[in-house]
Amino acid sequence: MPELPDVEVFKRYFDATSLHQEIEGVEVGSTRVLRGTSQSGLAEGLKDRSFVSTNRHGKYLLAHFDNRLVMVLHFGMTGYLKYFKQTEKDPLHDRLMITFANGFHLAYDSQRKLGEIRLIGDEDDFIHRQKRLGPDALRVPLPDFRDILSASRAAIKSALMNQQRLAGIGNVYSDEILFQAGIHPGTKARDLDEKILEKLFESMEDVLEKAIALRADPKEFPGSFIIPHRDGDGKCPRCSVPLQSEKTAGRTAYFCPKCQNA
C-alpha cells in the first residue's frame, strides 16, 4: 500500500541496495507504466550509469544518477521494489528490471500497472510545476499545515488526501491520522479550530513516523492503531464499538462513530 510511509521504506531499501553500482542493462516488462520515455530511451538513459542518491516527495521516489538525470518511480496501488540475486526468480509482475554489474537485480513490480516510471532532468520542475504537489507531509511546518487546511472547504479526509495540498497521505493513512486525532472524516477542513489542527498535525507526524519505524507493515502496528481493524474485526481498538464506513469519491473511509466526533 504505497503511501508516504511505504515509499519512505522503499527509499531506504533502494539506498541500502542500489546506490553506486554500475547498471549493466534494463528490461522493461510492461511499457504501460512508462511515461514520457520510450523503452529504448529508458534503457539508453540508464546503461553504464549509476544511482548516487535518492529523494522522496509524497508518494514519489526520485533516484538521482551520476549525471543530471533523475528516474521517477510512483507505485500506484500495488507497486514495490525487490533487490535480488540472479539465481533467485524474479517477482511475478516485474515491469522494470535493472541489472547491476555485481549480478544483482532491482525489480519494480506492479501487479496492476497503475504506477509510473519516467526520466526527468529537473526534479523541482516535476514536483512543483508538472505535478503541482503540495509540501511533503513529513516536512511541512505547522503554520503552513494550518494555512493549507484552513483554506480548504473540502471534507478534512479529502483535503488530507489531496496531493496538491499535502503530498504523501492516501486513503489508509488518512483514516489512521483522523482516528488518532479524534476527528470525523466528514468535518469541513476550514471548520477545525487552531487547537484541533495542532492536534491533527501531531497525529499526522506521529502516525507517519511510527509507521516508517515499523517498516510500514500493518502486522507490526501498535494495538492503538485503527488500520489493522479496517479489514480485521471491524471494531474500534479504543472503545470496541463497530467501525463505520462511508464512501466518498470512490474511496472508503473507516472511522469510529464514538471516538471521532470533532
Place this chain on the structure above:
DNA sequence: GGTCATGTTGACTA
C-alpha cells in the same frame, strides 16, 4: 459474474 481494492487523472456538474 459481480464487487471491491492502498492511486491518479480527466471529464463533467454544482
Place this chain on the structure above:
DNA sequence: TTAGTCAACATGAC
C-alpha cells in the same frame, strides 16, 4: 474558482 462524483487504467481476491 473550488469541490464532489464518476469512469478509466489492469489485475486479483472473495
